[in-house]
Amino acid sequence: MSPRTTISFRLNGRDISVETAPDARAVDLLRDLGALDVKEGCGTGECGACSILAGGAHVLSCLMLAAQLDGREITTPSGLGTPGEPHPVQQALAEGGAVQCGFCTPGMSMAAAALLAQNPAPTREEIRTAISGNLCRCTGYVMIVDAVQAAARKMRGDSGPPQAAAQTSRKKPAAARKKGGKG
């Protein structure tokens, strides 16, 4: 049995202190605390369903220990927004058809919100990269990318007409995306 310890952190804007096994996984602790908006899809960091924000950074709660939450500012999807007061990303995902089964969506909203906090006007390619650690099996990602673009426009206060989902290809040859620059 693991020794128990008390950790304190800020969860969705609320200071909490909780007694836990320090080697418990963060995802389990958060769900035990009622944050059922944090999902789990694989337990090995491959799917992104358990995404949270720690100090604003997009991380995976299945690969964190409870002890690593101590002293941190933690945001879960329900801390980002609620059905009554959704974050623009969540609203755009819902309106834009980016939600099907929805099990990946809370985690997806974490990835997208972290991106937009750093980059208010991302390209489709940048959005695809930012959500590339969050697997979705339903949508093919197209409407997710559309929705993140729409949210970005809204957050920038840009009310221009939405760009159509790109019909053009991402034409860079396969190798170019992989290539290191020249020295």
Place this chain on the structure above:
Amino acid sequence: MRVQSPRDLAELFEALQTPGAQPLAGGTDLLVRLRAARKDGVKPLPASLVRLDGVEALRGVRREADGALRLGAASTHAELLAHPLVRAALPELAAALTQLGSPPIRNMGTLGGNICTASPAGDCLPPLYALGAVVELASQAGARRMRLAEFIAGPGRTGLKPGEVLAAAIVPPAPEFQVRHFEKVGRRGALAIAVVSLSALLRLERGRIAEARLAWGSVGPTVWRCPEAEAELVGRKPTLAALSAAAAVVRENVRPIGDLRASADYRRQVAGNLLLRLALL
């Protein structure tokens, strides 16, 4: 399992004295293995996990007196990627980091973790080998340095001694190389383990290759170098013909294994083929 959270090197070295202590860097690999071990009932588990993320001395990037970059081992991949010195001076490392795991993995995983895991497929390793990186190991007894290529002994095996941590990688930026290349062949665009990867540095003099450094990942137990292929290139222009000749030497010498990601034959073929890409640079 206990979890210890030292705040400086002194506390860290103290914590590492605990019997059964195991350093915990980003956790992206260790916690996956611990989960599997617990599911399978494998014993013993580490008695204590010692977190490295709170030790400031293990983080950050700075330039040393001789121009080499000192990359703190507990720096996350994302921190290194965001650092202007890394982006400007070590483009092949930046390229490797860009393709490592996924954004949250890059926010959690660390350079030191990638090195000490010593996976044949570790994405940072081919660039660091090609650049001639040195590792700095620290313990209560002080610090020592050794070449990365000597530090990594085999899959999952390093020269780390009990009570010791990897403090930093020291990387000469090698500005004299004009052609710098990294390519990772994975099975998908993110969350991919390298099937083959290549980091290549070419120094040209009057259009001819004066020095070539080639380092492959995922084709052997550790990063693989091919002095024969490097020699084949020296003195020649980086043409398709010269690169094809070197590729043939690579295919002759490389001894990869087959696994569920690719056969040995595919790895042999592609290890050579990747050199041809240099013709475009």
Place this chain on the structure above:
Amino acid sequence: MPLPSPSTPPRADALAKATGAERYAFDSIPEGCLHAGAFRPGARLGIAHGRVRGVDAGAALSIPGVVRVLTAADVPGPNLHGIIHRDQPVLCGEVIRHAGDPVALVLAETPEALRDGLAALRADIEPLPGAFDAAGALKPGAPLVHAGRKGGNLLLRAKIEKGDARAALKNAPVVVRGEFFTPVQEHAFLETQCGTARLLPDGTLDMTLSTQSPFRDRFEIGAGLGLDPLSIRIRAPHLGGGFGGKDGATVQCLLALAALNAGGRPVRMAWDREESVLAGFKRHAVRLRCALGADTDGTLLAHDCDMLFDTGAYAHLGGEVMELSMEHACGPYRIPNTRVTGRCVYTNNPIAGAFRGFGVAQASPAFEGLMDELAAKLGMDPLELRRRNALAGGDVNGAGVRLNASAHLPECLEAVAAHPLWAEREAWRASAPAFTMRGVGVAAVFNGMGYGRGLPDMAIAKVELTDAGGFRVYVSVADMGQGNASAFALLAAQELNQPPSSIELVMPDTERCHPSGSSSAGRTTYTFGNALIKACAGLRAKLASRAAMPLLRDTLDGLALEPGRVVHAPSGKALPLAVLARFLPHDDRICVAEFLMPVAQDVAGKAEGFLIGYPHLLFAYAAHLARIEVDGLTGRVRVCDYLCATDGGRVLHRQGFDQQAQGGAAQGIGYALFEEFRLDAGRSTTGDLGTYLIPTALDLPDIASLAVDGCEESGPHGLKGVGEVGLNGPAPAVAAALRHCLGDAAARRLRRLPFTPERVLAALKAGGTARNRRRA
């Protein structure tokens, strides 16, 4: 009745899901629940087929928090379940037939105790020789998966025949042949199999499950455990994905068994990802051998196809999947002479079952591959060849069914032909940079709707006026993510002339809803939607007439249901629905109606061997286009652009339609390029999401979806189901694009999915270097 406008509101479930407020079965964690988990020793011991000599629970039971360890001896009743054939033990007592077979069930106070308990269990399993491929399993002397079974390892042999395919092939001026392989595919839904169960004091077994088939589950559980099926209540909240993999019992029987032994406490079971891969149902691996004969002008004359299905250790839906596959084996084309034979075989591999595309995804690469082969041989444009032979309304399809229903494949092909991605295909090919090859391919696909003959495809809808004057729709078919529940709310709002906000949904609950079959086969919105429209129409008429008395009308003329009230237009008098609700007893505020899908009557083909299914009448059609790029140094294929034109009847909700098209195409691209389920003597070596690779956002292109305007008269407002057809197109479309890139010789080497870099590089090498520039 006006149709919903394109600006219909977003799905009702979307915002709750996006903010994490939605509660799935995975999130059902009742206070004080026990945690149950299955012990599947085959994987750990490396045994896929073995005799169970004993289970040692001693060490497990000594772990604090481990409450019970149950084995086959604790299973009441016959201990056999299955949808059609009852051949699968709840817990194996004598033999394990695949590496994921369970031999014990652990109940524990916490997930950690459960994990440690499972790790401490020991089983003594004596390895038996195994049958690990379908062809080998049919050889004399092959190990028997079900010893003593009449018929040995052959689960089902069947044939569909129309005309005389063999003679017609002999006489056909042009014949192409090929052998194709399609692999096991993992559903990889993000929410793994899970649920909760509790035995209530009155004897009811109360369950909340992530399931596509709540009504049928009761019978599978009842059969396995010898319980009265009607004593089981099942609720199915929104699923975190299903795609066919939650059609049939996953956690069901185990959870029920756990609840029977939990002293009235609730029990939760949630498989982790590895267990999901190990024990979940898969898409069948299939070997197809086909020959296609045509006239010199490209008119198809005959198709002969033999299919060999590996159903794994248990029958599950193997025969039914093969039926649908065989019915589609000749493609969406007019072919006068067809012959399709199939065998479905038991092996010691993982259990195969339903997966979106239900057998059709396996058949499509073969018939489309031969179409491309034929086009190359004739020197014909592949799209033109398809247009020439495409099925249209009134035609007889390859299974012998006259299509007296909407069939708009020609229009799908037109839409693709008119698209710049097709028009510019040669420019695309010519623009390939160094070490790169580019190409464009098309595929025509279709997918039958509903259960087919022999199994009534029926749904029963219930609508109720609430006390508050709103409406309650009892959704009887599960929503696995496709959005049918929201679609039903919209349909009801339309039919009842009410704002969508006045509609509340009761998610599937066997106690409150009427049995309406599974959420599958592209039938969900079609069949239940039709029933719902009828129920709403009935309630609408009823409420208008019930208002006559309080509104003091002596005839029913001029009474109409309006938002929130019944109005008598001539007098302008109105009665709020909340008042009307109080006026009526509860029973009178309800309307129930059913719908039965029409079946094929005009059938020219002959079929033998099937229990149910053959044939289908209604089909969705699609034409898909893939524009790709191949890296010549690594063999990596990138889909740069993707287009699907789909005939799904009338489009009621464009966003929902596009969701299905894009989602199906995405899974199909995964099937075509990435997803390789590897087995070593029956044991999966790709047991998690790090080794079984589904596409990330960086692996898929922007998928464009075009809707071909059609109208299926029998459908709700003209709609057909589009959930399945989208998955069938990508594999053949990518194969066609590879042919365009690499040439015919290389393409003939690419008849085994997925097209991994390794296979493509090998094909490239063998296909020679002259392949590309020949026609450029």
